[in-house]
Amino acid sequence: MFRVDSQHSTLDRVEAGRLFPLDRGAAGRVILAFDGERGDAFERIRANFVEASFGERDPDCAGIASPVFGPEDKLIGALSVSGPKTRFNKDTIRLMSDLVLDGAVHLTLILGGRNDAMIRLAELRKSKPVKRSA
Numbered sequence: 447m448f449r450v451d452s453q454h455s456t457l458d459r460v461e462a463g464r465l466f467p468l469d470r471g472a473a474g475r476v477i478l479a480f481d482g483e484r485g486d487a488f489e490r491i492r493a494n495f496v497e498a499s500f501g502e503r504d505p506d507c508a509g510i511a512s513p514v515f516g517p518e519d520k521l522i523g524a525l526s527v528s529g530p531k532t533r534f535n536k537d538t539i540r541l542m543s544d545l546v547l548d549g550a551v552h553l554t555l556i557l558g559g560r561n562d563a564m565i566r567l568a569e570l571r572k573s574k575p576v577k578r579s580a
Contacts, residue, residue, distance in 0.1 A: 472499035472511035473524040480521040496543045508534040512550035515559035525550045
């Protein structure tokens with residue numbers, strides 16, 4: 447586990463070893479989706495390799511997560527970012543989703559995984575222009 451804490455006053459604190467329900471929050475749903483959970487929402491996560499969450503564990507926080515795979519395409523975790531919900535709008539969600547997906551691809555490759563569908567999607571998303579907010 448690797449974590450970088452923000453200095454922002456609405457810091458979303460998740461200490462190592464702390465347990466949370468997997469059905470609440472982006473990272474938990476990513477883990478459930480790639481562990482085989484059934485349902486339309488989990489199919490969408492498996493197709494997009496990215497999930498967002500808004501105020502599910504903390505009403506003021508939002509998060510975005512992507513799966514990280516190891517050898518033999520085995521899910522080994524999720525990469526996520528979180529922050530104040532007010533910073534999550536259409537443009538920043540798209541930008542953060544692309545960055546989290548890119549990071550998850552990078553970690554997957556470093557850890558000996560190679561999920562070709564995730565890599566192709568990340569490459570496809572890079573070819574689309576992203577409108578960046580000022």
